Amino acid sequence: MTIATTPDAAPRTVTERVPPRRRWLRVAWAAVLLVEMVLLCGRGFGVLPPLGPLVDPTTGAWAMPAFAELPRTGEAVVPGTRAPVTVLYDDRGVPHIFAESEPDAWRALGYVVARDRLFQLEMGTLAASGRLTEVGGRRLLDSDREMRRLGLPRAAERAWASLPTGSLARVATEAFADGVNAYIDSMSPAETPLEFRLLGLSPEHWEPVNTFLLLERMGWTLAYENDLARLATRARIGGAATDALFPARSPIQEPIQPNGQTKPRLDFARLPPPGRPDSAAAALLAVLRDVAPSRHTGSGSAEDALGSNNWAVAPRRTAAGVALLAGDPHLELTLPSIWYEAQVTVPGVLDTYGVTIPGAPGVVIGFNRDIAWTFTNTQADVMDWFAETVDDSVHPARYRVDGAWKPLERRVERYRAPRGGTIAVDTILYTHRGPMRRSGSRWLSLRWTVLESSAALGSFGAAEKAKSVTGFRAATDGYDAPAQNMLVADRGGHIAIRSTGRFPIRAGDGRGDVVRDGSRSTNDWQGYWPLARYPGAEDPAQGFLASANQQPVDPNVEPAYLGTAWFSPWRALRINALLRAAPPMTPELMMRMQTDPGSARADFFVPVFLGAARARPARAECAEGAKLLAEWPRTYTRDNTRAVLFEAAMHELDLQTWDELGDRAPERPAEQVLAELTADSASTWWDDRRTADVEHRDDLVCNALESALAGTKQRYGQPGDLRWRWERVGVANINHLLRIPALSARRIPIQGGPSTLNPSAGSAFGASWRMVVELGPEVRAWGTYPGGQSGNPLSSRYEDRLAAWAAGTLDTLRFPRRAQELPGTRVTASLTVVPR
Amino acid sequence: MSARDLVLFIVRTTGFALVTATGGWLAVPVTAAVWSTLASAERHRELRLALAASASWGLLVAWTSSGVAAGKMLALLGEIFRVPGWAFVLLTLAVPALLAWSAAVVTSAISSEVSAWRARARMRLPA
Numbered sequence: 001m002t003i004a005t006t007p008d009a010a011p012r013t014v015t016e017r018v019p020p021r022r023r024w025l026r027v028a029w030a031a032v033l034l035v036e037m038v039l040l041c042g043r044g045f046g047v048l049p050p051l052g053p054l055v056d057p058t059t060g061a062w063a064m065p066a067f068a069e070l071p072r073t074g075e076a077v078v079p080g081t082r083a084p085v086t087v088l089y090d091d092r093g094v095p096h097i098f099a100e101s102e103p104d105a106w107r108a109l110g111y112v113v114a115r116d117r118l119f120q121l122e123m124g125t126l127a128a129s130g131r132l133t134e135v136g137g138r139r140l141l142d143s144d145r146e147m148r149r150l151g152l153p154r155a156a157e158r159a160w161a162s163l164p165t166g167s168l169a170r171v172a173t174e175a176f177a178d179g180v181n182a183y184i185d186s187m188s189p190a191e192t193p194l195e196f197r198l199l200g201l202s203p204e205h206w207e208p209v210n211t212f213l214l215l216e217r218m219g220w221t222l223a224y225e226n227d228l229a230r231l232a233t234r235a236r237i238g239g240a241a242t243d244a245l246f247p248a249r250s251p252i253q254e255p256i257q258p259n260g261q262t263k264p265r266l267d268f269a270r271l272p273p274p275g276r277p278d279s280a281a282a283a284l285l286a287v288l289r290d291v292a293p294s295r296h297t298g299s300g301s302a303e304d305a306l307g308s309n310n311w312a313v314a315p316r317r318t319a320a321g322v323a324l325l326a327g328d329p330h331l332e333l334t335l336p337s338i339w340y341e342a343q344v345t346v347p348g349v350l351d352t353y354g355v356t357i358p359g360a361p362g363v364v365i366g367f368n369r370d371i372a373w374t375f376t377n378t379q380a381d382v383m384d385w386f387a388e389t390v391d392d393s394v395h396p397a398r399y400r401v402d403g404a405w406k407p408l409e410r411r412v413e414r415y416r417a418p419r420g421g422t423i424a425v426d427t428i429l430y431t432h433r434g435p436m437r438r439s440g441s442r443w444l445s446l447r448w449t450v451l452e453s454s455a456a457l458g459s460f461g462a463a464e465k466a467k468s469v470t471g472f473r474a475a476t477d478g479y480d481a482p483a484q485n486m487l488v489a490d491r492g493g494h495i496a497i498r499s500t501g502r503f504p505i506r507a508g509d510g511r512g513d514v515v516r517d518g519s520r521s522t523n524d525w526q527g528y529w530p531l532a533r534y535p536g537a538e539d540p541a542q543g544f545l546a547s548a549n550q551q552p553v554d555p556n557v558e559p560a561y562l563g564t565a566w567f568s569p570w571r572a573l574r575i576n577a578l579l580r581a582a583p584p585m586t587p588e589l590m591m592r593m594q595t596d597p598g599s600a601r602a603d604f605f606v607p608v609f610l611g612a613a614r615a616r617p618a619r620a621e622c623a624e625g626a627k628l629l630a631e632w633p634r635t636y637t638r639d640n641t642r643a644v645l646f647e648a649a650m651h652e653l654d655l656q657t658w659d660e661l662g663d664r665a666p667e668r669p670a671e672q673v674l675a676e677l678t679a680d681s682a683s684t685w686w687d688d689r690r691t692a693d694v695e696h697r698d699d700l701v702c703n704a705l706e707s708a709l710a711g712t713k714q715r716y717g718q719p720g721d722l723r724w725r726w727e728r729v730g731v732a733n734i735n736h737l738l739r740i741p742a743l744s745a746r747r748i749p750i751q752g753g754p755s756t757l758n759p760s761a762g763s764a765f766g767a768s769w770r771m772v773v774e775l776g777p778e779v780r781a782w783g784t785y786p787g788g789q790s791g792n793p794l795s796s797r798y799e800d801r802l803a804a805w806a807a808g809t810l811d812t813l814r815f816p817r818r819a820q821e822l823p824g825t826r827v828t829a830s831l832t833v834v835p836r
Numbered sequence: 837m838s839a840r841d842l843v844l845f846i847v848r849t850t851g852f853a854l855v856t857a858t859g860g861w862l863a864v865p866v867t868a869a870v871w872s873t874l875a876s877a878e879r880h881r882e883l884r885l886a887l888a889a890s891a892s893w894g895l896l897v898a899w900t901s902s903g904v905a906a907g908k909m910l911a912l913l914g915e916i917f918r919v920p921g922w923a924f925v926l927l928t929l930a931v932p933a934l935l936a937w938s939a940a941v942v943t944s945a946i947s948s949e950v951s952a953w954r955a956r957a958r959m960r961l962p963a
Binding site: 023024026027030031033034037038041042051052053055056057058059061062063064065066068189194198740741742743793794 | 900935
């Protein structure tokens with residue numbers, strides 16, 4: 001009963017008209033809706049992000065377009081700044097930082113990197129520290145466990161703690177963190193990057209140790225090992241054949257350190273036939289499969305799709321009579337890019353331009369007024385396993401070395417859920433070598449140079465200031481990991497390269513591709529190669545230097561073991577052939593070389609296919625395939641219609657030749673070993689075990705070509721069909737960090753193919769940065785990377801460089817000495833960083 | 837709609853816009869609840885509050901976003917969530933409406949019950 005005391009008490013009248021049951025149903029429904037809406041808006045549901053912050057019209061996605069572009073002018077207060085810093089953005093979105101002191105410059109860099117790449121900073125940190133479960137929950141536990149079991153977070157903490165107070169690297173790292181945090185603190189909710197909204201996250205404050213986490217993660221990215229592949233092969237076909245299939249000596253010798261030859265040397269030998277299975281290797285394989293990082297247990301070979309290149313030409317071989325340098329490190333391509341471009345200038349101290357790893361204070365690859373430098377990965381074996389003897393196979397507390405028990409270091413790793421609960425807890429045990437992993441009752445510890453690295457940042461910092469090749473080499477003398485082929489050229493006309501990093505000295509035969517007995521200290525690493533033994537050269541007689549992840553030094557010159565995971569030197573062969581034959585070199589020619597469609601691999605193998613067809617004239621389909629291949633100029637241009645067939649034929653040839661290894665081999669032998677095998681037409685490796693006949697080389701090569709032709713026709717139609725065009729197949733894929741298709745750029749047609757200088761086709765890897773520098777009286781430089789400076793998908797700078805990158809063109813890089821030198825018409829935005 | 841209704845609608849729309857701008861999305865149901873209690877005598881107040889909340893967000897969207905860039909943003913969000921871009925517009929208008937309506941209905945019921953309970957309590961009091 002209700003009491004109406006006034007004439008306009010209408011609702012009560014309505015209430016009275018509605019039956020009470022229906023009314024309460026309506027209220028109940030509204031209450032449920034209210035709770036659901038509040039939950040949906042505040043916490044999200046399933047894959048749906050929290051809707052409230054997303055649709056909020058003032059701070060949600062609607063406000064994002066207003067912050068997509070940089071404000072024309074701006075001021076940033078960064079605590080700790082001593083004097084105002086001027087930052088000018090040019091028309092490519094590159095910040096040119098002019099500061100009066102180095103720490104101020106790094107503060108400004110931290111601020112501008114955070115402004116453009118905040119989510120990338122966050123994501124990189126979470127991934128490297130094994131904290132992705134805090135965003136994605138349990139499904140990311142394996143990935144997180146991998147990072148923590150590898151010991152990356154611990155290594156980063158130790159590297160950071162080891163930096164002396166007041167050291168330049170420490171000061172720079174702290175200043176960079178100040179800059180990032182100043183941006184985070186000043187950021188309005190409306191400026192929150194889209195990805196944070198999609199994941200329902202808030203940016204965390206940046207800790208200096210994060211810089212080291214990212215560097216450790218880069219070390220992991222660049223870790224190439226084939227221990228597992230070797231062991232799997234050994235278990236199947238014995239030691240002798242394995243050593244031949246995964247040789248420490250590349251059968252095609254075109255080393256980074258010139259060996260005095262004017263053409264490649266083919267050290268082809270007869271491959272021993274498959275031997276008896278090795279049961280000891282099989283037992284060890286089972287253990288290593290359990291403990292090895294998942295990336296090293298996958299199948300397939302990386303060498304076709306991956307491949308960094310660099311080369312430098314001495315003045316006497318260039319048109320302008322000055323040194324030229326080119327570099328294009330190949331990594332996984334992502335949006336935003338793995339690199340961030342910047343100039344950092346402190347008068348009288350530092351004046352450098354290049355690409356930084358977002359999260360690290362310093363130009364990693366770039367140039368200054370006197371030198372230019374770039375890297376490729378050395379691929380050396382710097383990661384070893386040791387079988388440990390422990391006091392308890394389930395819960396060990398000690399491990400034994402030389403008969404004495406030593407305590408294990410314990411580190412508890414807690415994996416948290418998005419809302420803070422604990423998903424899992426691991427206790428990682430460490431010996432003096434590194435983290436231990438368990439397989440059944442066996443324990444293996446890992447020693448890896450990256451986990452002991454702390455010098456990279458300091459080396460980069462010193463390299464930026466070097467004035468000459470000699471100065472650069474001195475600056476990088478202490479560089480430890482990951483080992484890089486560091487190429488440098490200076491304005492004095494000098495060029496040099498050195499495979500730089502710590503290379504372990506091991507007991508006995510020095511091999512690192514075996515599991516050693518950890519109970520004996522004599523099996524420990526006994527030191528590192530002295531600098532004088534690092535592979536390298538300075539101002540060689542040939543007038544140029546180049547590297548492309550091939551074996552760094554001719555084993556006839558330096559027989560000591562350095563590794564076995566060398567990529568086949570197809571790209572090195574091509575670079576060196578082009579440089580040897582080139583007219584006086586110009587920057588334009590260098591730029592064109594970076595997307596050169598030629599293929600030393602095709603030059604080697606196409607004749608093999610043609611020869612097989614000639615040797616087996618009765619096989620019509622083989623002849624048809626050979627005729628099609630013969631029409632191919634062996635270049636991976638976008639419009640060519642034969643590369644598709646060649647790639648299919650190479651795939652078939654690999655599968656059919658190495659059938660003795662099984663379909664699930666962790667990694668196939670490098671193609672240079674296949675090339676070696678072609679010299680032996682009667683090798684037992686050519687025999688197809690599935691047939692009663694004994695096949696020889698030409699039989700199997702014809703088989704492969706026929707299968708490839710049939711498969712290609714089935715997939716792409718008859719030859720001449722547009723689907724045979726390389727641009728339909730040879731595409732690059734650039735995924736967003738979260739692999740959201742709408743934020744990714746996929747199926748970008750490019751020129752180049754497997755094992756060419758631009759081997760991005762069909763993969764998510766490619767030239768992450770292309771740079772050409774002319775070291776004349778005034779340094780001139782060109783560069784680009786796939787993507788853009790901004791991490792904001794709504795920004796015009798998100799992927800503005802993509803088209804030019806795909807076309808193989810480089811932008812002119814502006815390198816003003818002073819802020820006033822950057823033409824006003826080229827300045828798109830400015831920022832002044834000031835003290836509080 | 838009377839002139840009074842129109843004024844009330846404008847006041848409420850402005851009010852919702854202001855509280856959203858200062859307090860975010862959560863301010864919408866809270867404000868709707870308060871208003872619903874204050875206007876307990878108004879017919880269809882829940883619906884009116886929902887419309888005002890929706891209109892306020894529509895106005896804020898028009899205020900904060902520029903045409904071309906907003907179109908790009910809608911296209912992007914549409915691609916991400918695999919829905920048409922306009923669905924996001926609809927969602928933006930629906931969220932405040934549903935928050936306001938449900939909060940108003942629940943608050944009305946509670947306030948009505950509280951009033952009734954008080955009245956009953958008064959009647960039971962000795963003279």
